[in-house]
Amino acid sequence: MIERKLIDLDKNLHSILEMVKEPKEFGIDIYGYDSMLSREEIKGLGINGLDDFNVKVDCVIVAVVHDEFKKMKLEDVSKFMNNKPIIVDVRRMFEEEEARKKGFYYRRL
Numbered sequence: 747m748i749e750r751k752l753i754d755l756d757k758n759l760h761s762i763l764e765m766v767k768e769p770k771e772f773g774i775d776i777y778g779y780d781s782m783l784s785r786e787e788i789k790g791l792g793i794n795g796l797d798d799f800n801v802k803v804d805c806v807i808v809a810v811v812h813d814e815f816k817k818m819k820l821e822d823v824s825k826f827m828n829n830k831p832i833i834v835d836v837r838r839m840f841e842e843e844e845a846r847k848k849g850f851y852y853r854r855l
Contacts, residue, residue, distance in 0.1 A: 759791065762809050765836075766793060777801055781814050799825075805832035808839045815839065820848050 766776045770792070778793040788795030806823060808815070820840060824831055832851045833840065845852040 761836075763791060765807060765809065777803060780810060781812055782810075802826060802828050804828050804830070805834065807834045807836060809836050811837040811839050820845055820850065824848070824850075 762778075770776055776793050777796050778788045778791070779796040779799060780788060783795075785795035785797050803826060806827065816839070818839075823833070830851065831849065832853075833845060834853050834855065835842075835845075836855045838854060840852070842852050842854065
């Protein structure tokens with residue numbers, strides 16, 4: 747069981763690194779938060795690590811869905827987003843129609 751979780755974690759990290767690669771090439775600041783990783787571990791991936799959601803962002807990429815994130819509602823997410831919020835919901839955490847009704851530009855991968 748532990749080996750499987752480590753393989754999944756490694757696979758998820760690789761996917762996340764691929765997702766942020768191109769925006770970084772355009773000079774876009776990338777921030778990351780994951781309750782399973784320390785700020786330093788996130789920074790080691792070349793991503794600005796956050797201890798909490800203390801910045802305003804234009805786009806949120808939902809790449810992992812830990813229990814902590816499953817409790818979040820769109821209203822919670824909008825609190826740390828700028829005026830025209832964008833969600834790329836890789837893990838299908840939110841309902842597309844609801845997100846659109848609440849003013850989010852919403853995409854799934």
